[in-house]
Amino acid sequence: MPLPQLTQASAPLTREITATDEFGQPQAVQIPAERDLTVYVDKREIVTLMTLGAWPEGLVLGYLRNQRLVQSPDEVASIMVDWDVQAAAVQTRAGIADIEARTSRRVVTTGCGQGSVFGALMDDVGSIQLPPARLTQAQLYSIVNTIRLQESTYKSAGSVHACALFRGEEMLVFVEDVGRHNAIDTIAGWMWMHGTDTAQTDSNAPFVFYTTGRLTSEMVIKSAQMGVPLAVSRSGITQMGHQVAEQVGLCAIGRATHRRFLCYTHPERLAFEQPPSRAAPL
Amino acid sequence: MPLPQLTQASAPLTREITATDEFGQPQAVQIPAERDLTVYVDKREIVTLMTLGAWPEGLVLGYLRNQRLVQSPDEVASIMVDWDVQAAAVQTRAGIADIEARTSRRVVTTGCGQGSVFGALMDDVGSIQLPPARLTQAQLYSIVNTIRLQESTYKSAGSVHACALFRGEEMLVFVEDVGRHNAIDTIAGWMWMHGTDTAQTDSNAPFVFYTTGRLTSEMVIKSAQMGVPLAVSRSGITQMGHQVAEQVGLCAIGRATHRRFLCYTHPERLAFEQPPSRAAPL
Numbered sequence: 001m002p003l004p005q006l007t008q009a010s011a012p013l014t015r016e017i018t019a020t021d022e023f024g025q026p027q028a029v030q031i032p033a034e035r036d037l038t039v040y041v042d043k044r045e046i047v048t049l050m051t052l053g054a055w056p057e058g059l060v061l062g063y064l065r066n067q068r069l070v071q072s073p074d075e076v077a078s079i080m081v082d083w084d085v086q087a088a089a090v091q092t093r094a095g096i097a098d099i100e101a102r103t104s105r106r107v108v109t110t111g112c113g114q115g116s117v118f119g120a121l122m123d124d125v126g127s128i129q130l131p132p133a134r135l136t137q138a139q140l141y142s143i144v145n146t147i148r149l150q151e152s153t154y155k156s157a158g159s160v161h162a163c164a165l166f167r168g169e170e171m172l173v174f175v176e177d178v179g180r181h182n183a184i185d186t187i188a189g190w191m192w193m194h195g196t197d198t199a200q201t202d203s204n205a206p207f208v209f210y211t212t213g214r215l216t217s218e219m220v221i222k223s224a225q226m227g228v229p230l231a232v233s234r235s236g237i238t239q240m241g242h243q244v245a246e247q248v249g250l251c252a253i254g255r256a257t258h259r260r261f262l263c264y265t266h267p268e269r270l271a272f273e274q275p276p277s278r279a280a281p282l
Numbered sequence: 283m284p285l286p287q288l289t290q291a292s293a294p295l296t297r298e299i300t301a302t303d304e305f306g307q308p309q310a311v312q313i314p315a316e317r318d319l320t321v322y323v324d325k326r327e328i329v330t331l332m333t334l335g336a337w338p339e340g341l342v343l344g345y346l347r348n349q350r351l352v353q354s355p356d357e358v359a360s361i362m363v364d365w366d367v368q369a370a371a372v373q374t375r376a377g378i379a380d381i382e383a384r385t386s387r388r389v390v391t392t393g394c395g396q397g398s399v400f401g402a403l404m405d406d407v408g409s410i411q412l413p414p415a416r417l418t419q420a421q422l423y424s425i426v427n428t429i430r431l432q433e434s435t436y437k438s439a440g441s442v443h444a445c446a447l448f449r450g451e452e453m454l455v456f457v458e459d460v461g462r463h464n465a466i467d468t469i470a471g472w473m474w475m476h477g478t479d480t481a482q483t484d485s486n487a488p489f490v491f492y493t494t495g496r497l498t499s500e501m502v503i504k505s506a507q508m509g510v511p512l513a514v515s516r517s518g519i520t521q522m523g524h525q526v527a528e529q530v531g532l533c534a535i536g537r538a539t540h541r542r543f544l545c546y547t548h549p550e551r552l553a554f555e556q557p558p559s560r561a562a563p564l
Binding site: 017022024 | 297314315316541549
């Protein structure tokens, strides 16, 4: 299957500015970059994404995937990003049928924490089948520790969200962006470029999606759509996220720091360690 | 000026679920509610908002305002929210001209951290005039402390963003929602319902916008559009947020916790205390 041709238009991820601290003194601080990138599909403008710019081609591919404008990476011939004109030019092999109707549908469902692609995504929930998976508590702790040790824009500049994809405790890709939706979309793009969707997975080393952000409905659905049966967050879960995770069989784990966590849904996908003996009340 | 008639359709903000902790034991935890609310303007569906549901009518009014679909609250006759059908029915007094074109424009600019209403908002930046304002460091500390003491869904359930509007150190309104854009939109709605936009302000007790989220371009622009000359966050700032704040003359303050903060832009709007004497090197 031919993969899309991609440019490699990354850009500086941070910028130094001078702020004034609480003593009225100047302080040099790093802040994350934030660029607007307008996406054209076959010369038709479809969206402007605000992004950190770490891997814009992967972001655009994942965006098209998660918006379900393309069904398979071989439908895309090339994605050419040019920061000089802040544009990503996507060329498809055979065009996108009904692109007008399919992008205008977003009007009612898109927004930031405001509907987003929720309507379209929810249509799919019934058909999602997640693979068998069982993660051990030791693997989970290893994932959390790997994230803790990861060098990141967050550590140097803050104000970004990170997502990562693991197979068992092995980190496959780590992505940061100014919006967590961009970060997960970039992971969706990465999975397509690396053929992981169709790869056989060992149920004892399942795919695990990690996010620093909350497990909202959209994050849970996107994770499930990518065939990833476990999602881990250092943050919590919202009611819709909980409901969707229950429904699709996704194991949602939150508040994961050091050796603590809460498994919100489908704990059968987690192999708990023998619980430490607790002093029983007399 | 007649204000819109509003229902009072609030709903429970949290829900108790049973999670499994790291010892494999069940734990009752509170999670924030998250509801989809489809907004109809004069019977035309325009968007589905995912919301905590604390003040849906204010959210819808502020959404229409920040999307610039209405220019003044008296253009809206009523907003009727009915959770049974998860709908907000907005009736305008005279209709919205070109609503079709104006909502379809969002296609290219809306998204979650993904363009959002950025394009449309940026058009306005040049015309924004913020009022004179000077906040003292003591007022800033008082604001941070008020937020710290505020009872909140965040404290009981986590996973929500809070915004608040202050006048000097007096908190006028505190709003939480699952998305920070919803929270600021609700504040925009509140300001319209309370006529604060047109109120005379004392430059020594200026309006201050507080957010738990990052100061992104969109948050800065929305704050400026509401005529609020200072924005405070416990989090940081992105490059676009920084650039827009510089440009519109907004004082952006981040990392505000206890008695620490960083003033990113326009420190002339902040009256620094006499700096404590520092031991000078010999």
